[in-house]
Amino acid sequence: MAEDLTILMDADKEVKYQSLIPQIEGLMYGEKNLVANLANIAAALKEGMGFFWVGFYLVDSTDELVLGPFQGPVACTRIKKGKGVCGSSWERDEVLIVPNVDEFPGHIACASASKSEIVLPIRKDGKVIGVLDVDSDLLNDFDQTDQIYLEKIIGLLDQ
Ligand code: SME
16 A cells, blocks of 8 residues: 555544554555564554554563654653553553553653553563553543554554
8 A cells, every 4th residue: 555644633533543443454464574563553653643652662571671663752762571651561461541640650751741641562472572652741641442442453463
């Protein structure tokens, strides 16, 4: 497909996700390289959803994540297992929706403008290989709708 996204500027977020998913599938079609696919997913989500920061942290050793492809302000490069929202999502192997990052014990503030966050573990062959992290500069900006569609998007990586 052409490397252009169709962006629905005025639609609600569910419609935006529904429009983006087939486009992301198209971008990934026939491409097995993980970094290439993560890079395009980050770019598609940034452009298509207007997120403040969106990107990946990848498992780099038994106890550490390292920054992967992302879009947005520069970010911290390494996060220990169990630390911050990303390290906690990895350790617990569960999705974390944080309505107010200041109230999350141990939250790692990469950007002071960040107010709320969703982090989802990415599994490959049943094992967590990293997390998808999305940050907003608004409080309480993520909900089950984000979880459902972001899970669908990262599920495309495990095919
Ligand atoms: N806030 C995250 C760190 C990553 S940045 O937000 C990009 C955390 O607490 O894990």
